[in-house]
Amino acid sequence: MKDIRAGVKKIFREDKAFIAMMVGLFLMGGLLVFHTLIHFKAGGTTMYIGYSDIGEFSGGDWLSLWSSGGYRTGGWMEMAVFPIMGVVLGVLHNLFAIQVYNRRGRGYAVAMVFLSMMVAAGAFVLLMRLLGEI
Numbered sequence: 001m002k003d004i005r006a007g008v009k010k011i012f013r014e015d016k017a018f019i020a021m022m023v024g025l026f027l028m029g030g031l032l033v034f035h036t037l038i039h040f041k042a043g044g045t046t047m048y049i050g051y052s053d054i055g056e057f058s059g060g061d062w063l064s065l066w067s068s069g070g071y072r073t074g075g076w077m078e079m080a081v082f083p084i085m086g087v088v089l090g091v092l093h094n095l096f097a098i099q100v101y102n103r104r105g106r107g108y109a110v111a112m113v114f115l116s117m118m119v120a121a122g123a124f125v126l127l128m129r130l131l132g133e134i
Contacts, residue, residue: 007098015106021113022094028120029090035124036082039131082127089120 011018093116101109 003102004095004098007102011098011101015101018101018106018110018113021110021117022097025097025113025117025120026090026094028117028124029086029088029093032086032089032120032124032127033083036086036127040082082123085123086120089116089123 011022093113097109097113097116100112
């Protein structure tokens with residue numbers, strides 16, 4: 001814990017732009033959690049949970065590839081991955097980025113935070129697709 005606290009102080013003194021990226025990642029993770037908790041209905045028995053180009057393809061007939069993709073139904077518990085993912089991206093990836101910054105330098109840490117932000121953006125778009133908003 002002391003190592004993380006010292007790393008945050010070092011980053012705050014030396015690199016304000018990286019702090020801004022970390023805050024952006026935290027906000028994206030929080031937005032993912034907030035949006036998911038507001039929009040999915042935990043009391044419902046089924047909801048659309050998946051979208052795939054291949055879908056339920058089990059092999060054999062290649063023509064079934066064209067008609068097998070799309071949404072499928074499942075329980076609301078399967079949507080719980082989105083708020084968990086938001087917490088992991090917003091908090092744990094920032095803590096990991098501090099360690100990467102201290103051990104490997106700014107370049108690796110910026111790349112890691114940027115890729116985490118892209119994963120959060122992709123998850124948000126996928127969630128909006130599943131909810132039928134886009």
